[in-house]
Amino acid sequence: ELKVEQNPLFLSMQEGKNYTIYCNYSTTSDRLYWYRQDPGKSLESLFVLLSNGAVKQEGRLMASLDTKARLSTLHITAAVHDLSATYFCAPLIQGAQKLVFGQGTRLTINP
Amino acid sequence: NAGVTQTPKFRVLKTGQSMTLLCAQDMNHEYMYWYRQDPGMGLRLIHYSVGEGTTAKGEVPDGYNVSRLKKQNFLLGLESAAPSQTSVYFCASKPIPSGSYNEQFFGPGTRLTVL
Numbered sequence: 001e002l003k004v005e006q007n008p009l010f011l012s013m014q015e016g017k018n019y020t021i022y023c024n025y026s027t028t029s030d031r032l033y034w035y036r037q038d039p040g041k042s043l044e045s046l047f048v049l050l051s052n053g054a055v056k057q058e059g060r061l062m063a064s065l066d067t068k069a070r071l072s073t074l075h076i077t078a079a080v081h082d083l084s085a086t087y088f089c090a091p092l093i094q095g096a097q098k099l100v101f102g103q104g105t106r107l108t109i110n111p
Numbered sequence: 112n113a114g115v116t117q118t119p120k121f122r123v124l125k126t127g128q129s130m131t132l133l134c135a136q137d138m139n140h141e142y143m144y145w146y147r148q149d150p151g152m153g154l155r156l157i158h159y160s161v162g163e164g165t166t167a168k169g170e171v172p173d174g175y176n177v178s179r180l181k182k183q184n185f186l187l188g189l190e191s192a193a194p195s196q197t198s199v200y201f202c203a204s205k206p207i208p209s210g211s212y213n214e215q216f217f218g219p220g221t222r223l224t225v226l
Contacts (some may be wrong), residue, residue, distance in 0.1 A: 004153075031213065033214075033215065035217075041219075041220075042201065042217045042218060042219050042220050043154075043201070043217045044217075045214055045215070045216070048213060048214055050213070088153055088154070090153075090154075092213075096159075096161075096167075097142055097161065097205065097208070098144075098156060098159060098169070099144075099156075099215060100156075100170075101146075101153030101154045101155070102153050103151070103152060103153045104152075104153050
């Protein structure tokens with residue numbers, strides 16, 4: 001059974017700072033998704049990481065995947081208030097094409 | 112394209128009542144999923160479908176049934192609602208993986224309260 005752990009679960013940071021969210025998972029998966037969720041809203045796709053060593057960047061967010069370590073990271077550079085949201089990682093169970101979600105990291109960015 | 116839509120957006124039920132949530136997608140996707148999201152938790156998979164006429168159990172299937180009679184629709188049924196089923200329900204769909212394209216799209220959610 002695939003288990004996913006994100007940390008931290010809560011993160012309060014100041015604008016302009018850098019930080020990293022970690023996503024560890026327990027069994028083999030070579031695809032991993034990152035989503036953003038604003039309060040009361042649905043999930044918005046941020047990144048799909050397709051292979052070991054994959055790195056994707058969009059604006060102030062950069063995601064990476066290390067399938068050997070079973071670890072993905074979401075790095076925030078020079079945070080701005082608009083990035084305040086909950087972020088979820090979800091590795092894919094290959095054969096069944098199912099995602100398993102982490103608990104989410106609630107990110108609050110203060111002026 | 113409307114993407115993934117869900118009906119209704121909100122519903123309040125009394126314990127023991129039944130209801131059906133409808134998910135529709137217009138992207139011709141093969142895979143469809145029903146999740147529930149509870150406060151402080153990630154999404155948990157209830158049931159899913161890998162194609163028209165197929166369904167399979169997810170992580171938390173008890174108390175729910177599903178049907179996929181048409182490729183574009185995936186229905187989630189609660190036969191006898193319980194307060195523990197108070198949650199936000201999300202539907203999602205995904206195409207058959209093709210090269211680097213493998214994105215899963217989510218509907219807007221249905222907020223269900225069972226009294």
